[in-house]
Amino acid sequence: MPTLPPTFPMTTLPDAEALVGQLVDQLRPHVSPDTAMVGIATGGAWLAERLHRSLGLAIPLGLLDISFYRDDYSSSGLKASVKPSRIPFDVDDRDILLVDDVLYTGRTTRAALNELFDYGRPRSVHLVVLADRDERQLPVAARFVGATVRVPPGCSLELRRDAHGILALALEARLDAGNTPAPAGPSGAGAGR
Amino acid sequence: MSQANPQLNARGGLQHLLTIEGLPQEIVRHILDTAGSFVGIGEREVKKVPLLRGKSVFNLFFENSTRTRTTFEIAAKRLSADVINLNVNTSSTTKGESLLDTVDNLAAMNADMFVVRHAQSGAPHLIARHVRSQPHLHVVNAGDGRHAHPTQGLLDAYTIRHYKRDFAHLSVAIVGDILHSRVARSLIQVLRTLGTPDVRVIAPQTLLPTGIEGMGVKVFHDVEKGLRETDVIVMLRLQNERMRGPLLPSAQEFFKTYGLTAERLALARPDAIVMHPGPMNRGVEIDSLVADGGQSVILPQVTFGIAVRMAVMSILAGGS
Numbered sequence: 001m002p003t004l005p006p007t008f009p010m011t012t013l014p015d016a017e018a019l020v021g022q023l024v025d026q027l028r029p030h031v032s033p034d035t036a037m038v039g040i041a042t043g044g045a046w047l048a049e050r051l052h053r054s055l056g057l058a059i060p061l062g063l064l065d066i067s068f069y070r071d072d073y074s075s076s077g078l079k080a081s082v083k084p085s086r087i088p089f090d091v092d093d094r095d096i097l098l099v100d101d102v103l104y105t106g107r108t109t110r111a112a113l114n115e116l117f118d119y120g121r122p123r124s125v126h127l128v129v130l131a132d133r134d135e136r137q138l139p140v141a142a143r144f145v146g147a148t149v150r151v152p153p154g155c156s157l158e159l160r161r162d163a164h165g166i167l168a169l170a171l172e173a174r175l176d177a178g179n180t181p182a183p184a185g186p187s188g189a190g191a192g193r
Numbered sequence: 194m195s196q197a198n199p200q201l202n203a204r205g206g207l208q209h210l211l212t213i214e215g216l217p218q219e220i221v222r223h224i225l226d227t228a229g230s231f232v233g234i235g236e237r238e239v240k241k242v243p244l245l246r247g248k249s250v251f252n253l254f255f256e257n258s259t260r261t262r263t264t265f266e267i268a269a270k271r272l273s274a275d276v277i278n279l280n281v282n283t284s285s286t287t288k289g290e291s292l293l294d295t296v297d298n299l300a301a302m303n304a305d306m307f308v309v310r311h312a313q314s315g316a317p318h319l320i321a322r323h324v325r326s327q328p329h330l331h332v333v334n335a336g337d338g339r340h341a342h343p344t345q346g347l348l349d350a351y352t353i354r355h356y357k358r359d360f361a362h363l364s365v366a367i368v369g370d371i372l373h374s375r376v377a378r379s380l381i382q383v384l385r386t387l388g389t390p391d392v393r394v395i396a397p398q399t400l401l402p403t404g405i406e407g408m409g410v411k412v413f414h415d416v417e418k419g420l421r422e423t424d425v426i427v428m429l430r431l432q433n434e435r436m437r438g439p440l441l442p443s444a445q446e447f448f449k450t451y452g453l454t455a456e457r458l459a460l461a462r463p464d465a466i467v468m469h470p471g472p473m474n475r476g477v478e479i480d481s482l483v484a485d486g487g488q489s490v491i492l493p494q495v496t497f498g499i500a501v502r503m504a505v506m507s508i509l510a511g512g513s
Contacts, residue, residue, distance in 0.1 A: 067230075068230070068244050073244055073511055074511065076511070077206070078508055083230065085233065086233070091238075117239075118238065119238055120238050
């Protein structure tokens with residue numbers, strides 16, 4: 001395991017671009033020509049695009065939109081823009097890096113694992129996240145973490161991508177300060193978590 | 194329709210799908226976009242998502258239909274719902290039970306959704322009105338009389354969008370038995386809702402409802418004039434079972450005057466697509482060469498129909 005990720009107090013957010021570089025360094029010794037990568041829409045997919053390119057992975061990048069697997073569907077419904085999931089490789093017996101922007105309750109990860117297993121039976125799945133909020137409600141852990149970030153109550157931590165493709169973390173106040181993830185954020189922002 | 198749209202809940206979300214009429218364009222687009230995400234699921238190792246797990250969907254078919262019932266059943270099962278098929282014409286109604294008593298009994302069995310096909314126009318509306326005090330219950334119209342067949346209209350729109358991308362410059366011709374066709378009605382409404390500038394209906398006067406021009410379509414009696422420069426041709430089945438009295442000389446005569454042959458198809462744009470809601474009568478409204486030809490998208494319509502029905506059911510069940 002690499003050194004422990006840095007922990008940031010709630011007032012300062014780490015530089016997402018620097019964290020991408022750190023994640024690439026962390027991941028490099030663990031990838032092989034057979035390693036596959038899957039990003040979780042939306043923010044996780046942005047991060048996965050960057051990691052996939054930097055690591056020069058040969059197997060095409062996969063994308064999961066977990067909307068059809070969410071556990072809060074019966075109360076929140078379907079968000080307006082569900083993207084089709086696309087796994088352009090055979091999942092069976094594959095080592096897969098599952099990439100998300102922010103790890104929070106663990107519910108998104110659970111949904112993503114459920115969906116991934118509907119494509120086949122991977123040999124291993126390891127979770128890669130840019131930021132870990134460390135407020136888990138499920139037994140989920142990331143193996144590769146950019147930084148641990150403490151988020152003030154009533155806020156969500158979001159990844160954003162500007163017109164030049166630069167990634168940045170941002171805090172967003174949210175109305176439902178409960179446990180359920182907020183519905184789809186404004187365009188240009190990853191799903192708030 | 195009355196002042197308050199019975200299909201929408203208090204927040205403007207979709208509560209029932211009864212007709213395309215009065216449906217906001219955003220909801221139509223939301224259904225089509227969501228269907229796009231469901232198309233790929235049919236090609237996966239596990240052709241299911243858990244959205245409707247634990248929900249009970251009742252297929253209430255008061256009128257015969259194999260394809261529509263089957264595609265609704267497949268759609269519900271791919272959403273992980275439990276599906277109960279009732280061929281009601283062979284069941285309680287023959288013992289004298291009223292439609293609404295049947296519905297109450299099924300609601301007492303904790304139904305979550307009714308998919309209703311009925312020979313009487315308005316039957317799904319009646320059921321929707323009857324269950325309005327139970328907001329967890331959703332009604333989908335799977336075809337009522339001559340009135341509406343909204344999921345067919347939506348799947349036709351999905352198919353057209355798949356091949357033509359956009360509705361803004363399209364010319365669409367609907368040919369055949371418009372009079373008895375709830376498919377034609379729903380298709381015209383969805384095309385108008387999505388801003389299709391040129392919608393044509395082509396049929397003999399006896400197979401056109403009066404006042405059809407009021408739906409924003411151009412009427413043609415001459416198929417060769419009507420098909421010129423069209424992008425999409427939708428052929429309809431001659432519904433002999435609904436015809437009362439002689440509306441046509443014969444099926445052969447109809448084919449001679451209105452049937453889609455390769456020569457007539459050549460009058461449309463070279464990249465025009467040919468659609469048919471099925472079941473089709475080869476040699477009556479469409480020639481086999483055209484039905485099986487390179488411009489036919491009749492079978493993709495069936496595949497897309499499942500995804501569209503999955504989208505409708507998941508949007509309904511997620512809105513309560």
